[in-house]
Amino acid sequence: MLDLFPIVVLLPLLGFLHNGLLKDKIPHRFAGAIGTLAVFIPFLITLGAFNEFNPIERTAPHLVPVFDWIVIGNFKSSFGYQIDQLSLYMTLIITGIGSLIHLYSMGYMKGNKGYNRFFAYLNLFIFCMLNLVLSDNLVLTFLGWEGVGLASYLLIGFDFDKASAAEAGMKAFILNRIGDVGFILGTGFLFWLGGSLQYLTLQTNLNGLGIFSEYANLIALFFFIAAMGKSAQIPLYVWLPDAMAGPTPVSALIHAATMVTAGVFLIVRLNFVFYLAPDTSFFIACIGASTALFAATIGLLQNDIKKILAYSTVSQLGFMFLAMGSMSYVAGLFHLMTHAFFKALLFLGAGSVIHALHHEQNIKHMGKLFGKIKVTSITFLLGTLAIAGFFPFSGFFSKDLILEKTYSYGAFGSVLWTVGVVAAFFTSFYMFRLVFVVFFGKDNTDSHHKIHESPWTMTFPLVILAIGAVFVGFLQTPHFFLHIDSLEQYFAPVLRSGLELATENGTLVKHMELTHDVEFTLAMFSLGVASVGLIIAYWVYQKKQSQVLEEHTGFRKILFHKYYIDELYDLFFVKPYVFVSKLIAYTIDTKILDRFFIGIGGSFGVIANGLRRLQSGFIGDYALYVVLGTFCILVYLLTRGV
């Protein structure tokens, strides 16, 4: 299976080409099946490869070179794949959750005239994402990185005849490009210092390179800027909520399971840089914590069901970066996976609700849906319990691991922990607000429509994801409960070289060992916080049916308008940019440059018009010119003196 591995990348590409080239010639059902299989078969192959690779015992990565791409002097860039614990983990998540989302899309997109185009884009997205995570060098990773950017642009702007969707696509694209500058700079620095772009060669080359630790913070910062863009951290997060303009399965795929986690993946892949960069790491932790809190507060008062989930994604990504920053990469990857399950579940559940209510997205026009759409409501509830961090759902374990690692991290650990806990409280509150308003509470649905459960293609993925969201947490549990540390063992080989390097350089951040009592207290505390969130949401939205939080006055108005961040960006970046662009376009360009160059062209026209008259067609005239010309030359030669 390991030798078959390039097929994993190839199949989605073939699916994309097939559906993309034949999009008007094949029936929808067939295109959907091809698209889904192009992701599902790679999932099976990856599972096989996972068994064969035997990740717990094997430490060296398996390299699959495909072909050399660019070879200039000592610069070499190739298509080659690196199969190790990290890339297998990511590939399993991408193809596994990806194929469920494909299956779901077959039901959700039914009747859409862009059905085949949609599946082509989805496959393209998966292809790029797989290149990103499987690549053995930075260049191919960057290709995948840009590729998912492109695919997300296409998918977000899928309904391109709607202006809002097209704009959201552009916004995502541009904000990601800003981050990508960091990626390119970081890659350049690493090549300069390490003389290679292959991760493994870099690891060995940088080892014992004294000068490297001086630059590590800078390089780490560059790569973090790239991650900020892709993983929607402050201040580059604004594209993600807007990206909800795409169809719901897209939101689930891009904004939960794959693309936004690329930043987390990149940091772990480059852990040998980040381990050496304690200052940047602390910065990452601060950004992560503030993103988690900031986005969670915005999520409190939004009314669009998908927007709430989008802000919650931003917030959860903040948690992951909090883990990255406090150098507990395992905790971040753990949350990445549990989040992939419950957020995909929540998005698909929201899609199912939207589907049942005939494209109603405003939660004010929903209510009392529990029981009317049974599978959707139950799975959605499970997902909510998981994201809010209730025991023993998956979110509890992963979020708690992050908070625990944060607490034991350096001097400011407890501050960051507090921020994280507050964010967790808000998470619990806004998620249960959503649940009570949509599934319980007062029935505000439009009674003209009959509410119906979605087809099996949509509910089946929900059930599978719900099972995942409930149980994947048991891969890694704290001391007081079972004490499983399979993930920590699993990722040890990937992180080992980075750890050794950091120990050598003395930059290793030591996590304080927490006593079991402290650990238990912390867990109970966050559990208590989540319960308080649940109770307040129940009190306000179910028991009292209170509108007090929905009146948009004072601070609530600021919250409702998302701190006016979009408006601020508009004021400080977009407006000046447009102003300068217009100045250049209509003043400098048309009035000065254009006139100058058109003038040059025009003057030649005038000269030519004059000269044209010399061509009379009379032989005598031409003869005269010859004679005159000769005469002039003679006069010149004679006066100059031969």
Added chain:
Amino acid sequence: MNPVIGGIPVQYLLGLAGILFSIGVLGVLIRRNIVIIFMSVELILNSVNLVFVTFSKALSHINGETIVFFVMAIAAAEAAVGLALVIAIFRHKKSTNVDELQSMRW
């Protein structure tokens, strides 16, 4: 340099060549009949030939006379092609007046 050739001073021969050349040029410029223009061109060539021969003789050097042979050969070729063209044009236009042959101007 020998300023006299067969009793005739070199200046006279050059003067004659100059007069012939000018007549040729004037003929090309002011005559309208294409055949006459051709004859004028021959006149120009011959005046040049005369200059070459004169200097060749005066300087006792063979180069000038060699070039004269080339000029004559080329003049013959030019006359053959040129007259063929003139005949072709005449068949087409029924005229030898160059002022009527201006259909290829701008």
